[in-house]
Amino acid sequence: MITGTSKNLGVIGYPIIHSLSPAMQNSAIDAAGLDAVYIAMEVSPEELTAAVKGLRATGFIGWNVTIPHKTAIIPLLDEVDENARAIGAVNTVVNRGGKLIGYNTDIIGFCDGLHEKGVSLKGKPAVVLGAGGAARAVLQGLMLEGAASITIGVRNPQKAASITKDMPLKVPVQIVDWDSEDMNSALKDTAILVNTTPLGMAPKTEGIPPVDWGVLSPSAFVYDIIYTPAETRFLKEAKSHGHDTQNGVPMLVGQGAAALSMWLDTKPDRTAMRKALEAALLAKEKAQA
Ligand code: NAP
Numbered sequence: 367m368i369t370g371t372s373k374n375l376g377v378i379g380y381p382i383i384h385s386l387s388p389a390m391q392n393s394a395i396d397a398a399g400l401d402a403v404y405i406a407m408e409v410s411p412e413e414l415t416a417a418v419k420g421l422r423a424t425g426f427i428g429w430n431v432t433i434p435h436k437t438a439i440i441p442l443l444d445e446v447d448e449n450a451r452a453i454g455a456v457n458t459v460v461n462r463g464g465k466l467i468g469y470n471t472d473i474i475g476f477c478d479g480l481h482e483k484g485v486s487l488k489g490k491p492a493v494v495l496g497a498g499g500a501a502r503a504v505l506q507g508l509m510l511e512g513a514a515s516i517t518i519g520v521r522n523p524q525k526a527a528s529i530t531k532d533m534p535l536k537v538p539v540q541i542v543d544w545d546s547e548d549m550n551s552a553l554k555d556t557a558i559l560v561n562t563t564p565l566g567m568a569p570k571t572e573g574i575p576p577v578d579w580g581v582l583s584p585s586a587f588v589y590d591i592i593y594t595p596a597e598t599r600f601l602k603e604a605k606s607h608g609h610d611t612q613n614g615v616p617m618l619v620g621q622g623a624a625a626l627s628m629w630l631d632t633k634p635d636r637t638a639m640r641k642a643l644e645a646a647l648l649a650k651e652k653a654q655a
Contacts, residue, residue, distance in 0.1 A: 373402040374424070375629055378409040378417060379432035386646045387430055390622050393642030397635035402427075411438065418442045418466070421459075428460045428629035430622075431468075436499065443468045449510070452534050453502035458625040471624035472503035476591065477511060478620030479612045485587050488512035490557035495519050495544060495575045497526035500591055501562040502533060508558075509536045517552035519544035519575075544576055553582045559604075561590040566598035569654055574599040579607045587611070593618050594647050619643060 377387045383406070391404035407429075409417040414435055421429060431439050436455040440446055443459065446468040450456045456468035480487070492513040494504055497520050508516055516539045520526040523541045530539050542548040553559065559582060565573035577600075588604035593614035601611045623634040 368403045369401065371401055373400075373630070374426045375402055375404040375428055376407050376426065377404070377430040377432060378407050378414075378421075378435060380408055380410050380434060382406045382408045382432070384650070385432065386618070386643055386650075387432075387622060389642045389646040390619065390639045391626060393638045394623070394626055394632075394634040394636075395630075397638040398630075398632050400630055400632060402630060409435065411435070414438055415442060422461065422464070422466060426461060428458065428625065430625055431457050431459060433499075440468060442466075449473050449506055453506050454532055455499060455502060457621065458628065460628050469625075469628065470503060470506075471621040471628075472500065472617070473507045473510065474624040475617040475620030475622075476504050476507040478623075479589060479591075479614075479616040480507075480511060480587075482616050483587070483610060483612050485558065485610075485612075486511075487557055489514045491515045491517070491552070491555050492558045492560070493517045493519060493549075493552050493556040495559070495561045495577075496563035497529045497541065498562065502529060504560055504562050504591065505529070505533065505539070508560075513537060513558075515539070517542060517549070517556070519549045519552070521545075550578055550581045553578065553586075556583055556586050558587045558589060561592065561598075561600050564592065566590070566595075566600050567592045568594045568651065571595055571599065574603065577603075579603060582607070582609075584608065590614060591617055593643075594651070615640065615643065 385406045388406050395402050443466045450468050450470035458469040458471045460467045492508045497518050518541045526541050565575045588609040589612045590598050590600050591614040592598050604611050619639050626634045
């Protein structure tokens with residue numbers, strides 16, 4: 367029940383009506399019996415400064431930040447954590463006694479997906495497909511996990527060049543055309559292949575990034591950060607070639623759980639969050655059909 371003492375949480379974005387976060391976060395709040403509520407707030411780019419001022423003034427204890435505000439919000443905060451600064455994107459704000467601190471829990475969520483499957487990347491090479499916003503979080507996650515080198519395969523290497531210019535890199539990172547021989551050399555030795563492109567995401571489930579499965583190291587772990595459908599064509603193909611796989615659901619749950627634990631100092635019930643997320647995804651699929 368929402369009362370006068372309930373702590374306020376939410377997500378800002380534009381548009382926001384399709385956000386799955388309210389269902390997922392309120393399920394964890396309910397499961398833990400916490401006195402808090404999480405709502406979706408539509409904030410246009412023109413109103414971002416006013417909205418942040420308002421959330422601070424009304425004492426919101428924290429909020430998530432989604433497209434298109436993840437970078438624009440940075441100068442409006444009092445402090446930004448090192449990992450969020452490295453990728454130039456904040457997806458979680460924590461209000462600590464009036465001080466607004468920005469974090470990026472997509473990085474944590476991505477790593478959760480690896481830990482869930484017992485994958486260790488220490489000292490090993492990695493390959494990432496795509497170089498957009500999510501790829502930056504994945505890149506940072508791979509570096510935190512100790513990957514020795516990273517190859518980014520894209521359709522347009524020139525366009526992707528900013529990713530390596532903007533981010534502080536702890537290991538060698540090369541950007542290659544995903545139809546090139548360089549790509550095949552990287553696939554041959556890699557310990558992991560991660561898809562961060564939207565190819566294969568619902569409703570265009572026929573999409574798949576180009577991978578020569580005959581070349582990919584047989585022991586490579588294959589990770590698709592897409593969460594709808596739960597099994598993309600990319601993951602189906604990987605499984606049929608004998609690879610262990612992970613989808614984007616644990617990353618989505620993990621980023622939400624990490625945010626909630628920072629706001630409410632709690633250990634969120636991930637099973638409840640996952641169930642609520644899956645129900646919300648199903649409802650979304652039915653609405654689209
Ligand atoms: P984004 O910033 O638009 O970047 C997409 C990347 O994919 C770019 O490198 C883009 O290349 C490439 N790409 C897009 N369409 C392509 C196509 N038709 N052919 C080849 N390359 C294509 O998107 P994003 O925010 O990174 O999100 C990417 C995916 O990650 C989405 O499916 C999203 O749902 C998922 N995601 C999942 C989670 C999670 O928690 N599981 C979190 C964040 C994102 P160009 O620059 O050449 O267009």
